[in-house]
Amino acid sequence: MRYPLYIYLVCFGIVFLFTGCEYKKNNSVKVTIDYPKLAGDTVSIGRVNMVDVSTIELGKVLLDSAGKGVVEVEVEAPVFAHINGKELAAGILIYPGDEIEIAPSAAGARLAVQFRGDGAAVNQALNETQQIRSEFEKWNGTYYFQLNSEDFLAAKDSLQKSYDHLFSKLKSDTQVSAERLALLTHQTGMHVVSYQYNFAIGKDTSEIPAQVRRVVEHLPIDTVALQSGMFDYSLVASQFFQHRINNAVYEENDQMDSDSLESIFPMMVEKKIKANEYPKPIEDFIRVKSADVQIRLNGLSPNMITLANTIEKEVASEELKKVIREDVSRWEKLGPGKPAPDFTGTTPDGKKLALSDLRGKIVYVDIWATWCGPCVGEFPESKKVHSEFKEDDRVAFLYVSIDRDTLAWKKMVAAGRVPAGHHMLTSADAPESVWNLYHVWGIPRYLLIDAQGRMVATHAVRPSSGNVQGELRKLLSKSRIAQK
Template structure:
């Protein structure tokens, strides 16, 4: 009897082990790679964070000397992913729990360098052919799609739609092509068609936009499946919709409010507008977090936005959404008032090196600009007036940082006298240590304010034309003088706007 009992326990343990293994496999997708040209390379598989639109690494593998390796990813439902080695191997993948996919080198002369086999092979082949179509339709008869006349754009859009329909129409539901994956592929194409129209309409007057396109871009497509599956274009559409339909609508609806009152209430007004649309909860929360992320990107962590982030932390359940907001808060807290200002350097017009730290001991008003930026150049007369108020004061420095990639264009403009006098440097946006990346800039002109001790005062300093800009600079100078005389004095720095009205992109 005892032996039978032990046998029963052993059988139960084996059954439990088999069940656990089965559950593990059902919650995972495996991608087998055989691509000799990438031998020794590290290949990653990632997905898109729909809030930040940044890639999230899911797994990685270093291929052996034959270009072979296996990626295993835990997935609870079908999701769009991508793989790449940073060189010659890149593809989009739609994977689902339990999938065993293969990625192989394509035959010589094939239109796409990779070949797919295993689970979902036909869908993944079609997905990457759709991506190729997408690139081909960025231009129509040699002209970028967003630069086309309305009636010509409609021809391009309809032709792209027809091409997608023909490509996807060849797929039939089978053991390899599940109904669920086929539906997701159709949604993927549909979201790109919508994005294609959003991109065309951006910055145009309503009279320039065909009626059928105007109808599409004036409403947000509610698609919970597209959101859950991580369709990149859906995240892009949400960003465009916030910037051009929610943000700007609030400005238009509240044009009677003074600027300070509007900025103080802006995050609340965004929340009210999103909730008034009565979207499904998952879409509502997605747009709430997306809008907060964009506002923080434009305005930094203002008191109003800090309050909103705490509210979202309590009310949003999505771990992915929470992680974005937490990263936003952590990123901007490093640049909070009193924190050390990250140092950066660049080339002066006479080809010398200048660093922010070289100006330590002075209050520094930083103007980040570019030669091609109309508003930047348009603000220079106000900058001259602001400088004139501090003429002869060597405790203050006006630093003009150009993000131009065209060195000659920058040098010519500075030498021409169109740019105000002061300290000048060229600091391109591509390097990790650039002002653009260190201070998380989203556009120019942008202004920073740093005290004489090299500490942050404001990441979103006031425009040179603002009535209180000179007052704030004077307050900082007074504090600097007091410190030098060993007589501490209190000062107050006025808060900055919570957001910025978006002009046409």
């Protein structure tokens, strides 16, 4: 085994964490809120989804006219959560059976919120650690990830000392649970690891201090962090997967043409993950995180469907499997033959244009922006494709810009630097935007829609592939046959 000592320590930590004297059989957690200025506000409690860093809502309550309410949630084990309202945001560590009270602090207090009940002192400290994190985003006026090596090490060491100083006061308090304090200390330690990962991103090896390299070259094998929902562990795992697994597969196979590599990429990543021989909870987590990223980026290729089915059979956690099920469900709604969701935008002359306005035509959609180099780099080939079909009114080319700079977009279109066709500008932020309706994670992105307004491809071939013309002719041929 590759990680015998660490696994032993982590397993010991899990036993300590989940069978200690504070671990209660009652899974219900009761959070009482008494916050007059939040009268009529809805307050929710959630925890992080470790795969995609979204929020899993555990419960919520509408506060009464006095700002009072009770949220009851169920947890099977200790978990880091957060409580949110319009004017309330606080971290909270909850154990099964906890009864916690939240109220505003006295004027002049360091924190706006005060806790009473189970784990009160640790929850106060948890929120103080959030302030420490914010203070160390910059060091002497410079963002920490932009520091030189020497200054970064000084910042990192000072960050750790700040945490140690905070916890030293708690250790002498006999009312503070050693279990809760140990878990909070564990969490801040993971933040220091994440701090180093963020510093190392995009840097050459020579720019990274040796002690930081030793940290970022390996994924922490930390089942406690995973099971207790430590946000920083999710970030660390994402960065490790992207740079040490995903990118490594590309680098190791850089002689393959991109289309051939993409077709087998999911299985190659799976193989590399399994080669690390992680403990099963960690392996399952990384496999699902990998599959989630790939489905979000590339949709449901045949290989991704196969991988999703494999994960359903092999991964133990229902919560992890649920992520992939939801990913698959989202993309199945955009599968071949399904209705293409309608979206609208504004043309360069200020008129409204919708995808549905082109019904009756085969539509090749190009989602782009003026600042996107790869998008603009495809335009010479796009112009060639357009020229072959410019006399055929059965085919439409729709260029959808997500620019925020309207003037830059108009200038580029007016200058003829964008291929001829239909042009619209749309916001990526709106719920009904092309970005959200078609689950766009990056551009350029191409869609192919038939004359009946049905999906042909959510990830259509790009102009430089040389295959767009063939795909369009194939659809035209099918259309002629259907009309006979």
